[in-house]
Amino acid sequence: MVKISEYFFSTYKEEPGNSDIAGYSLSIRAGLIKKTAAGIYTFLPLGLRVLKKIENIVREEMNCTGAHEMLMPAVQPADLWMQSGRWYQYGPELFRLKDRNERDFCLGPTHEEVITDIAFHNIKSYKDMPINLYQIQVKFRDEIRPRYGILRAREFIMKDAYSFSANEDDLDLIYEKMFKCYCSILERLSLKYYAVEADTGLIGGKYSHEFIILAKNGEDEIAYCPQCGYSANFELAEFKHGKNNNDSNVKISTGQEVAKIKEVHTPGVTDIESLSAFLDIPVSQIIKTMLLKDGDNNVYAFLVGGERELNITKAEKATGKKLELLSQELAKSLNIKIGFAGPLNLTPEVKIFADTGLEMKKGMAAGANKTDYHITNVDCSKDFKIDKWADIIFPVEGDLCKRCSSELKFEKGIEIGHIFKLGTKYSEKMGAMFLDRDGVLKPVIMGCYGIGVSRILAAVIEQLNDEKGIIWPLNIAPFLVTLIAINIEDEKIKLAADSIYENLISEGIEVLYDERNVRAGVKFKDSDLIGIPIKLIVGKNYPEKKTLEVELRKDSTKMTFELDKAIKYIKEYPGKNSF
């Protein structure tokens, strides 16, 4: 298919300057991509071959679900975004531009507005639904900090699908189909992944799953149960407190003792660690009081165990408000002593939320709301007025699955897909209504299903590599075989390799023919670096014995074959293997 000396191809021995993660470094070194600006990349021919293969797998699986491919514009009128309200909500992450007449436009980060507008014009009746439309397109997000090459780029390729249905049941069916579709895609890519319950974020909606590819350097963390299969985004994971949670020293309330609250002078002791040392008690016997405020400057106190961390996502769910840490000024005005804050004697307008893990604990220490003082020997459920008990912390090693009580495990990963049930958020705002069977005009019920195509490319490299380079799964390897002619200056070898090359092409095998006049080692290293699954080596044995060597990238297995056997082996190979 391609002779390497005629290809636009170059690899690099040295690491690029800024390469924090393996995947980025390899995608540069293997000559897949080239950075054009911060967070903006060119796909070079080799990288584009992989990208197109990933696209096609996504396309095939989407088509299997009955979804229809279309293509929406990258440039979108501000008008539509004003209708949905997101023109004002999205902030600086939205790439905005003006045309020559000063009209506002943006470069689409997603396409809910455009598709809803289309639905408005085309879907009039319940008979027009359910329908699922998708596109594979370039997206723009002016990320605050682009990072890790195409893993978090400002311009990237995404498949986004939008479903329209007349009732919740139909939405559930499509959601289910998309869930399975994403599983099939990731299985065809031979990736280790989890589909986890997820937060719905800015896009909105009530129910969602994230698809996470496991990778050591991933930015996302998930919690999962190896027993029953429960898995969730680390931030959302529900759990039960484990027995071995450093809690052994903490007394559990039996409801009989009478607690005597003591006030202790603790000058300058403002953090959990030093309080633990000062009072000579474990951190888990201390109540940490975190103060946050919502958009209307209402203040909330969150009580969590000293060994725990407040999970703002869960705190927001518990309060139903977007929260942020209290500013120094606001704390002062409410007479709150940061460092000595506690649940006792707090200003009454502050609502107190306590982690359910504290419910049974007694003999605890906490801030006294008085500079340089803490209180000890307190019992959360008796001594304080708690407005609400809720799960507001992150799980840690040793915590148990809420469903089956097995120990939870944690993994890092990369989010590559996200599916949502949007409901009627956009259809209501933008007037996408349909006439139902009962003659009533109703808003269309929507779902939205995204998968990052260019991100998959980066994530695959991140998950599948070794010290030699990339190890492509067969389904997306840029070529199946590198044909390596050792010592191309030997006329016999060159002629043989040339004819084997023609032979492979006529057999329909994707082959990269390395006929450069360089030392063998260079060819081996390059083939390994760019991750071609099979090397077919024409060496000095060929002119004499007519034998070739086949070597596998995944485990360096070497085999010797005669030509027709080698070709047969290569042709049959993908049927039995993933790499």
Added chain:
RNA sequence: CGGGAUGUAGCGCAGCUUGGUUAGCGCGCAGCGUUCGGGACGCUGAGGUCGAGGGUUCAAAUCCCUCCAUCCCGACCA
């Protein structure tokens, strides 16, 4: 936008503290020769507005100011 750094050949870097010939090194690239199954070696050579603009100075890659770009740490997300 906050905090930290960097910008010198296609790539990776040294030189800057303490201003002073012709700005170096490794990789890569071109030519010649020897090599030739896991990133060979020798010789020769091409390649630089030292990020941009301004200033200080007899003299600036080096000191000062401004701007631009890039990267790293936090909030966002496929």
